[in-house]
Amino acid sequence: MTAQVVVLGAGYAGAGAVQTLEDELEDARITWISDTDYHLVLHESHRVIRNPGVQEHIKIPVEEIKSPSTRFIEGEVTDVDTDERVVSLDDGTNVEYDYVLVALGSSTAYYGIPGLDEHSLTLKSLDDALEIHRSVKEAAAEATREDPAQIAIGGAGLSGIQSAGEIAEFRDAHNAPIEISLIEALPEIMPGQDPELQGAVKKRLQEKDIEILTDDPITEADEDAIHFDEGEPLEYDVFVWTGGITGREALEGANVEKEHNRVVAESTFQTSDDRVFAIGDSAVIDQGEAPAPPTAQAAWQAAELVGENVARAIEGRPLKTWTYKDKGTLISIGDEAVANDIQGLPINTFGWIGAETLKKMVAARWIADVSSPKRAKRAWKHL
Template sequence: MTAKVVVLGAGYAGAGAIQQLEAELDSADITWVSDNDYHLVLHEAHRVIRDPRVKDKITLPVHDIKSPSTQFVEGTVTGVDTDERNVELDSGDEIEYDYLLVGLGSQTAYYGIPGLDENSLTLKSLDDALEIHESVKEAAGEATRNDPATVVVGGAGLSGIQSAGEIAEYRDKHRAPIDIYLVEALDEIMPGQDPELQGTVKKYLLEKDIEILTGDPITEATEDDIQFDEGDPLEYDVFLWTGGITGRAAMNDCGLDNEHNRVTTEANFQTSDDRVFAIGDCAIVDQGNDPAPPTAQAAWQAAEVAGENIARSIRGQPLATWTYDDKGTLISIGDAAVAHDIPLVPVDTFNSSAAEFLKKAAAARWIADVSSIGRALDAWESL
């Protein structure tokens, strides 16, 4: 009997796994389910904050990624029943599976901070990026030089830093009266990263007139201001929150071992149910004392092994073990970029045109891998 394999999510994990499954399984019945009929190059979504036209360069239609034999279903997953082996959609439809790969990504974590959910924007989708652009544009249009708009970005990880950089580029391009604040609860930006990288990125942020506030957690957000544990409240016109992730609500009561709706797996991506595998931001993969970060890079790597392991499981073969291979960090601050710990490069941290090229090349390579070289070349200037 032909195995029914269902893949949930069209992020890096889902898109990469679909192609691996198609390569591994000649006769399987593969169904791909996603909220949207395109794959978003999410680590470049911050570019849309500055220029909405970029959206056409970083959205790849699913039909350019999958083979004609793979069925695509556009719909939002509302639940997974591992006992009955089916996936529940918001339409009320159910999709049966023999093997399931969960790559649903994550949603924003608010850590129980009052008002944070209701009063902040997020950057988890293309619509989010477009909303941030419109909000910044509207706030700038109502501001004056004597009374500038205040844009606050909460969370100084990769997403927060890159978003602040794009807002600064928008401000400078349009000569818009905007004050930008980057807020981090911990003492340093990019918490846990190499101090050399932190220092280089901070230098660029300050050069772009982005004020950095660290070491003072947000305790509440109202419609008008952000309140801190120690400092004075900060009034804002636009508030973007990028401070953390948690699992999708669809994984509530799924019967799988999980932490905050992020499914826990072995290093082979197999969950507590041997017919269900999970990858990407929705999963916590056992990597011992050095867990893989919730990044595009990790999801790209995981997708290949996860797809292979589902094929191995169907064939009754031993599963392969995945170990995350850190290829370094690439981060953009507007048009500038910083590279750190890149293999075969003798300098730990650099911020020249070479870093900008590598940042573009990483995104272009992914687009070429899952779509075509032509699409990658067309997107190059926007990356």
């Protein structure tokens, strides 16, 4: 009997996995489900905050990614019933599976901070990036030199820093009356990263007149101000929250082991239910001392192997284990970039044209792999 394999999500993990599944599964029927009919190059979505036109270059239609034999369904997943092996969608559709690969990505974590969910914008989708652009543009239009627009970004990880950089570029390009604050609860930006990288990024943020507020957690947010554990409230016109991730609500009913609603998976990507596999931000993947990080490069790497493991499970063969390999960090601050601990390079941390070009190359290579070299070439100058 032909196995029914269902893939949930069109992020890096989902889009990459569909292609590897197509290579590995000759007899199975593959169904791909996503709430958008395109794949978003999410680690470049911050560019849309400055220029909405960039969206056309980082939005890849699913028809360019999948083969004609793969069935695609556009819809929002509302439940995964692992007992009945059924995926439910928001329009009432039910899709049965023999094996399901969960690659739904993540939701924003608010850590129970009062008012944070209600009063902040996020950066988890193309619509989010467009909403931040619109809000910043409107706030700037209503501001004056004497009373500039106050833009606050909560969370000084990759998304927060890159968002702040794009808002600074928008401000400078339009000579807009905008002041930007980047907020981090811990003592340093990019918590847990190489101090050399932290210093290089901090220097560039300060050069772009971005105020950095650290070591003082947010305790509450209301419609006008952000409140802190110790410091004075910070009034804002636009508040963007990028402070953490949690699992998707659609996975709440799934009868598999979870942590903060993210599915726990072995290094084979198999979960406590041997018919359920999980990769990407949806998953907490065992890597020994610490799980794989919820990053684009981890999702890319996992997608390369998961198709083979699903095929092995269907055929009753032993599964292969996956080991995450950190190939380094690339982060943009507006038109500049910083690179750190890049695999194969003798310099630990560097910036300027070398880092900018390398960051473009990584994004272009992904676009070429998942779509075509022609699309990657068109996107180059927008990355």
